[in-house]
Amino acid sequence: MRLSHHFGLTLREAPAGIEAESHRLLLRAGFIRQLGQGLYSYLPLAHRSITRIEDILREEMNRIGGQEMTMPVVHPAEIWRRSGRYDAVGPEMARFKDRKNSDLVLAMTHEEVVADLCRSEIRSHRQLPQLVYHIQTKFRDDPRPRAGLIRVREFTMKDSYTLDHDAGGLERQYRAHYEAYFRIFWRCGLPTIAVGSDVGMMGGSQAHEFMYLTPVGEDTLVLCDACGYSANRQIARFAKTPAEPEAPLPLERVDTPGARTIAELSAFLEIPAARTAKAVFLTAGLDGGAREELVVAIIRGDMDVNETKLANAVGASWLRPAEDEAILNAGATPGYASPIGLTTGTVVVDDSIPASPNLVAGANERDVHFRNVNAGRDYDPGLVTDIAVADDGHACAECGEPLRTSRGVEVGNIFQLGTRYGDAAGARFLDDEGAERPIWMGSYGIGSGRLLACVAEEHHDENGLVWPMSVSPYDVHLIPLTGRAPEDEAGAAAERLHDELQDAGLEVLLDDRDERAGVKFADADLIGIPLRVVISGRSLSRGGAEVRIRGEDASAIVPLESLAEALTARRTELLDRIEEAVRIPEFG
RNA sequence: CGGGGCGUGGCGCAGUCUGGCAGCGCGCCUGCUUUGGGAGCAGGAAGCCGGAGGUUCAAAUCCUCUCGCCCCGACCA
Known part of the structure; x- marks a missing residue:
């Protein structure tokens, strides 16, 4: 190729307001141009690098037995209704109608299509296991695309799907992907770690995310250098500092004028935050977001509520901070709220609370708190589970050493989905005794554009990009x-x-x-x-x-x-x- | 969805407060000189000042509405 006729110019100056170095350099070097929010053209240089990344993806998928295919970008809404995700995923999915007024969606992912194909293509246990994949366009109407190719709305993903007889087979293919993914990222010159993750809208039993550690990342990871424990903060566990055992004391009102926050309260009463209980009010979307309900999360004052854990605990599709009106309707007083005397709402109590006697909590009355609040005696704790956010310095749940947090970009993920999608589509196979059995499914994704951006983020200097040979244009x-x-x-x-x-x-x-x-x-x-x-x-x-x-x-x-x-x-x-x-x- | 910011030749920006000829740098085109780390000189092309409405003798500038983009938060494979 002659540069004199190359399509795509280099720029001396990049547009203002760019914070990710990969974004700036990919623009300046003539790899990408933005068309709209989260929408990018890949100019010839980027196209060439992406082609090399896709070659690596194909080699590694084929190595573990993958068969490449191509599935549509436009799906009938029907298959998404059948799986329950048409309503569950919300406005992130683009929906439209065709000339016959039929509902269509743009693909965010392809579990539904694979499950639908299973109905026609998989009949016998002799056909299993299977591994199919494609490299295809996805559209997710993300509320906030950012950082160039790191987070976009339209993107290309290698997504693979495994089909198995049983949980054991799924586990084997899951592990094969785990190794293939590390090979893929290393071959692209990108160091990554795998962390346990939330299953999110995919559902299923187990999931890992492959993370490239970088300050421009938007996920927070919780890591233990001592034992190697690692997890996305959304699900990270930690060992909570135990409270001193004490006999329950009688409930006692105490005037706390103006003490609306935990910091003000603990300063006013001269007690550590760990001796207080705070109530966090959220509105939860239940039944796929169709129904709203107030959720009251109770947690020790020295910790924060993890919304992902809480959403999972109550089966919510989403949570948002509750409006003051909803809090007042439940009989609580913002700033002085407590679980005592609530009239509505689902109470969820962090598992640190029952083990912490005689806490200070709100009295649901302006400028007043209670001393010696005890879960069970003074209020019904409802659901007790772990809903706390892990943070720097917390003790590792596995080994007790201090945890640290780090930012990362999710460059790939793998999910053990189980039988949910096959069941919803009505896909079954006959086992060796002639009995109908459900198909066990896994799904696995790598976004090629985001991967390219992360490689650029990792490999550059003050003068520009420094591509690894494997992904150089x-x-x-x-x-x-x-x-x-x-x-x-x-x-x-x-x-x-x-x-x-x-x-x-x-x-x-x-x-x-x-x-x-x-x-x-x-x-x-x-x-x-x-x-x-x-x-x-x-x-x-x-x-x-x-x-x-x-x-x-x-x-x-x-x-x-x-x-x-x-x-x-x-x-x-x-x-x-x-x-x-x-x-x-x-x-x- | 909440908060903040920005839309002026291809790119980066000034001009807006205080209304009065649309500017600067880079890039682009032509010519001459130069030639191992973003050259010099001369000439030139290129902008309905995001859009619509309004105020005014006069609007990039003031007012109203709207669209787009960026950042922070919420949210999110």
């Missing part, structure tokens, strides 16, 4: 420095080399523009192709072309006649180096 960036004689020789040599290197199987970007050396070097640094070859009067007089690896200082003169061979060897060497870095952690 080209192998070689060939720069002739031409001008007057005798350098014209360099231009001619570069033209010859361009064809010669391509014939040798290398993908070459030739900077044949009439630009000064500085401009060409700056663009080469920005685009970040691993092998840079400079051909000039100076290099020719030294015996050939100058070869340099992006991100490294050393350069070498290589004779033109052995350049194809030398560059092929360097390319192989760089790819081997990436392969050698592959590390697959123990499943857990």
